[in-house]
Amino acid sequence: MAKSGPPQQPKKIQPPMTPMIDIVFQLLIFFLLIPSQSGEAYLTTNLPKTSGPVAGEKQQDIKRVKIELQVPEGDDKGVIIVLNESRSFGRNFEGLLAALQGLKQRGLPPDHPVLISPWMSCRHKWVVRAFDMAVAARFKNVHFAVPYI
Amino acid sequence: MARHKKGKSAVSGAVSFNMTPMIDIVFNLLIFFILTSQFSQLEIEQVTLPVSMAAKTKQVADYRNVVINLVEPDAPKCVVLGQQVDYRVREGDNELSAMLKDFKGDKEGKSLNVILRADELIPYEAVASVMLGVAKAQIEGWWITTELADQEEILDG
Numbered sequence: 001m002a003k004s005g006p007p008q009q010p011k012k013i014q015p016p017m018t019p020m021i022d023i024v025f026q027l028l029i030f031f032l033l034i035p036s037q038s039g040e041a042y043l044t045t046n047l048p049k050t051s052g053p054v055a056g057e058k059q060q061d062i063k064r065v066k067i068e069l070q071v072p073e074g075d076d077k078g079v080i081i082v083l084n085e086s087r088s089f090g091r092n093f094e095g096l097l098a099a100l101q102g103l104k105q106r107g108l109p110p111d112h113p114v115l116i117s118p119w120m121s122c123r124h125k126w127v128v129r130a131f132d133m134a135v136a137a138r139f140k141n142v143h144f145a146v147p148y149i
Numbered sequence: 150m151a152r153h154k155k156g157k158s159a160v161s162g163a164v165s166f167n168m169t170p171m172i173d174i175v176f177n178l179l180i181f182f183i184l185t186s187q188f189s190q191l192e193i194e195q196v197t198l199p200v201s202m203a204a205k206t207k208q209v210a211d212y213r214n215v216v217i218n219l220v221e222p223d224a225p226k227c228v229v230l231g232q233q234v235d236y237r238v239r240e241g242d243n244e245l246s247a248m249l250k251d252f253k254g255d256k257e258g259k260s261l262n263v264i265l266r267a268d269e270l271i272p273y274e275a276v277a278s279v280m281l282g283v284a285k286a287q288i289e290g291w292w293i294t295t296e297l298a299d300q301e302e303i304l305d306g
Contacts, residue, residue: 016169019169019172019173023173026173026180030180030183030184040198040294040295040296041205041294041296042205042206042207042264042292042295043204043293044290045292045293077270119273120272120273120274121272121273122272123222123269123271124199124219124267124271124272124276125270127273127276128199128201128269128293128295129199129201131201131203131293132203135203144277144280145277146277146280146281147277147281
């Protein structure tokens with residue numbers, strides 16, 4: 001028996017949007033917060049007993065590349081870079097990088113020791129930047145000088 | 150009478166739970182605990198980190214770490230697990246090296262990493278003092294926290 005009357009329109013299915021929007025917002029907030037945490041990165045260095053700063057042990061004076069970070073007079077937040085106690089680069093880290101790459105090209109091996117020797121009042125960011133340049137020049141054996149006690 | 154009947158029929162109707170708000174709350178709690186557990190593991194203080202191009206991202210939770218914060222560049226303070234610690238160099242152990250030795254002793258058998266989170270304007274003297282404290286505790290894993298940047302950004306800065 002055929003049904004009489006006009007054909008019935010299929011029912012419109014309308015899923016509830018509210019919980020979906022809730023969850024989307026939650027996920028949005030979550031992923032906005034997470035990168036602020038994972039944006040941090042780490043410079044890994046070791047403090048080995050033989051070449052690291054072990055109290056009471058004086059380091060042997062071996063021929064190494066020395067990057068001294070001085071603090072200019074009247075600008076305690078500035079820096080002057082001195083390489084091997086002879087070449088000064090002012091605040092030019094690009095120049096330091098080029099000089100380190102030059103040393104490398106002249107035959108220094110990657111594991112040749114590099115010593116970063118900042119003045120005690122030198123700001124941490126310059127120390128990290130000098131370390132960066134040494135690593136960018138493909139030196140792997142980078143140390144920091146610390147006061148001898 | 151009519152009033153009474155109406156009330157009776159309302160009580161006998163099927164009771165259904167609305168699951169949506171419950172799921173919402175469960176998700177909220179999940180996100181909250183994920184975030185707070187990460188923060189408590191890191192024990193971080195608010196600092197402006199130096200930028201670096203050589204640094205690498207790591208899953209901190211995969212290692213056993215102690216986070217040392219160096220804050221307030223004008224009068225540097227060392228904060229470990231929310232507690233201010235004396236880090237100044239002296240003969241024998243200072244408070245920091247003694248604390249690190251305790252940590253190391255607590256978890257014998259596994260190597261311990263020290264993560265330094267120092268403000269970019271902290272004088273090197275404070276960083277060097279912390280390094281000495283770490284070396285005294287005979288910890289060899291030493292990480293410096295930075296923010297990642299590319300080479301151009303660093304050289305221009």
